[in-house]
Amino acid sequence: MPALQTGLFFGSFNPVHIGHLIIANFMATQTPLDEVWMVVSPQNPLKxxxxxxxxxxxxxxxxIAIEDNPQLRASDIEFGMPKPSYTVDTLAYLKEKYPSRDFTLIMGGDNLATLHKWKNFEHLLAEHQIFVYQRPEYSLGELSGHPHVHLFEAPMMHISASYIRNCLKHGHSVRYLVPEPVFRYLEKTPLYQ
Incomplete structure (x- = not known):
């Protein structure tokens, strides 16, 4: 039986918004991946x-944003790992825990351009495929020609989590910027106010 092709989409998701879901769904349905795990990062070493x-x-x-999509999964895998969490360590742990899956990294072109700053980035490139959604405002850098780097033209939304947090802080509606279940939840809680 062939290994399940699992994409790992890391992010703070602070909060998750429709831009994140568009990319995750695109990767799960329009690339060779079978599924995408949205890996909630406890702390990005660069943020x-x-x-x-x-x-x-x-x-x-x-x-709650993805509960009706069987190809998407929320993952807290990094919550129990040493902080700050590094992608190379997370991948080593996942490979050991889920030997029947092949893990592919999903990242934006902005991340690819700074990948050379990541811990053990040469190992990441050697051991894993990297699926990159291009972001027109960023150059991809020299790693875009690597045989394990695959570029995709995913639909892009110019929405940021910081914009959404700012809206919530000032009492502005974020309807249609976040999935409806997330919108309803944020309406009832002071999470970002």
Whole structure:
């Protein structure tokens, strides 16, 4: 039986929004991947932690956003790992825990351009395929020609989680910027206010 092709879409998802879901669904349905795991990061080593909602709040929002899509899964795999979490360590752990899956990294072109700064990036490139959704405002960098890097023209939404947090802080509606279950949940909770 061939290995399940699992894409890993890492992010703070602070909060998850429709731009994230469009990319995840595109990767799950229009590439060789069988499924996409949305891996909620407890701490990105390259980002400040202060603006992050609690880990399990962000995980819950991803879970309710994708609960009706069998090809998408929310993952808290990094919550129990040493902080800060590094992608290469997470992949080593996942490979050991799920030997029947082949894991592919999903990232934006902006991340590909800075991949050379990641811990053990040569190992990542050697051991894993990387599916990149292009972002027109960023150059891809020299790694875009690597045989394990595959470029895709996924539909892009110019929505940021920081914009959504700012709207919520100022009492503005975020309807249609986030999935409806997430919108309803945020209406009832002061999570980002």
């Amino acid at each position: 400040p932690k202060k603006s992050l909602a609690r880990d399990y709040d962000r995980l819950h929002l991803v879970q």
